[in-house]
Amino acid sequence: MLREESIRLAWQSLKYPLLGFANLVALTVGAVGGVAGVLPLFSASQAINEIVQSAALAIIAIAALGAFGVREVTFLKRRRVANTVNEQRAASETLRDLSTYLDNVLTDHHEGRSLSYREQDWAVEEFCGLLDYYSRMFSTITSTRCRATIKLIFVENHELYVYALARDKISSHEMSTRDERRLELRHDRLEDNEDFKKLFLPDFADSGFYLNNYLPYMNSYESSSLTFWQEIEGDNSEWPLPYRSTVVWPIRQDQRRSIGEDESLCIGFLAVDSDSTGVFDQRWTVPIGKTLANSLYHVLLLYNELTLATQPLVSNPSNGEVPDHGQECQEQSAPEGESSECG
Structure with missing residues (x-):
């Protein structure tokens, strides 16, 4: 069917x-x-x-x-x-089971229960498995190797940052050490990334996605990944990034006054990229990715609520400033020790 x-x-x-x-x-x-x-x-x-x-x-x-x-x-x-149907089915089952597990933990959360470090590692492992399916889906559609990443937002000293919660397993082994270093250095400010900024801040009208098929040929591409590879890794090649095309979707609840949501609520991003140029198109990849990003929203809300190290809720502010959710948000700690490496 x-x-x-x-x-x-x-x-x-x-x-x-x-x-x-x-x-x-x-x-x-x-x-x-x-x-x-x-x-x-x-x-x-x-x-x-x-x-x-x-x-x-x-x-x-x-x-x-x-x-x-x-x-x-x-x-x-x-x-x-059509050949991605099996990956779609497997991904939906993984997402269902992960959501059910976190929901069961949330039931105990009101009595002081939260995710232990071991359970957090297990949840990240499940997210990595989920991204494996996503990676294979887009690799099948584009006939290139595609990487998939979930990036979450956190607040520190009224500054918005992003970090890689999980990657597909191959990318995780390649990038986990760098991801940890980037988090320690607080290198990835949201405003330093044009894709995240355009999807998060209200100053930019977006269509629910950011797509760029020819990154190496842009005169000015704003990305903290680019500055990390150039300034921290010391790669002075013409194009240091391991990808040349990218498409990004916000993981957010859009404004829907009919259901009581008066503001847009963005908690992170689903990013897919490829080492080839010209591989993503709006007709095929964009609607599929948007569906996947929407399906991640509630399970990541559960994960955020059960993880003390993650910023609980980050609104898309109407004035472009970091929202003040009270004392808890003002001094919110970053996700220390989080790693996107999957076994």
Whole structure:
């Protein structure tokens, strides 16, 4: 059923562009065929007639081949999306079980119960497994290696920071030491990252995602990751980052007055990137990622509430300033010791 629904949605997004292209091909073939049929009436030269007819056949063949090629590319994309159904199912089951576990702990939380360090490590391990599914999904769709990361927001001295809570397991082994160092140095201020800033601050109108397929070719790309690799890691290469394309979604509850949510509430970000350029598109990757980011919101709220080291709730402030949620928020400690490494 899920596979059929995925194909149905894919067809809905492709139907009208394909029909338009088919009409264009038909118009071209008709025009060429018409010229080829009428020209002999005005030309007595057999040689010219043969040249025109040969050219007409060649144009028709090229148009048909082009239409076939577009059709195959389109169906290939659809098959790639359909092939992620198993990962979607497994991810939803992991998310369900993690949410149920944290909800059960929350029941005891009102009696002073919170997550132990061992339970926090287990939860992060589960998030890493979840991101493994996400990574494979986008790798299948784009035919490149894609990394997936959950980044959460915390407040320290009225300054907003982000840190990597979890990554897919391969990226975790590659980046865990660097992630810990970045957190210790408080290197990743939210305002130093144009993707997070545009999705969090009200000064920027966003469409619910940030997408950039050609990062190395930007004249000015604001990213604390870029400055970390250049200034802390000492990488002076032309492009030091391990990714060249990225797409980011906010993990947030949008303003919905009908359900009592008068303000947008953003607690973090889901980031997917690739070491290749030009791999993400709005038609396929953006809606899937938005669905995944939305599904993470409540389970991460539970995790935040049960983890003393994490900023509880960070609103998207209407004036662009760090919100004051009282004394607890004013002196909120950062997530010391948190590690995104997964076993």
